[in-house]
Amino acid sequence: MHELMINLDVPDLDAAVAFYVRALDLRETRRLFGGAIAELAGLPALLYLIEKPAGTIAAGEQPRDYARHWTPMHLDVIVDDVHAAVARALAAGATLERPPAEAGWGVIAGLADPFGHGFCFVEWRAGYDVVTVPAR
Template structure:
């Protein structure tokens, strides 16, 4: 099985800039007449899909890029959490709290410029295995 990660965005060029600067990903190619950008540099390709605000997202729902909660979000594991936080903020992320320490490591929560939440994690010891 292969995983693909897709993120809807209202402004594809701004999203390419954000995700390449914030997370050190690189643009591999543009697909589907330029409406999709493939970013590489992580364990799975990340696809940015241009879908304007107000376009149909699913039956009875329209895309809204204000900050929103969703039960699905991405965590990015980094080697240097403070440096990764600085990089994300410089690229346009919004911090949603201070760095927190946990048994398994440290975590910082953010929103991207398009309303999607994400976390930056730095493992300590064996990561999540520390709690098993």
């Protein structure tokens, strides 16, 4: 394996591009498949926003629903300053779900994008060494 692609379904591609460019300080690099997918750069992996209308069938034959939902997979975005990142994301239209909170290793805040997806900002102060245990 050589590459990681992050794919995120959204109901309105232009609105999602505008949000992620502004909230995470990303840049749109290209549109693919006739303009139905936007590629965004600025993270360690490319983020692909894929326009999929609400109600279309997703995995497990479930219709897509962009109301706020929980999922076991989400984005953790490592930032230098959680408070500044939260302010930028809120100005772009994010919802703050968990205000910045101190932890022994740094600061974390939980947010949601306008399309129902959750994400966190993480500011490492001590790095992974503080939370690491030996592999089994």
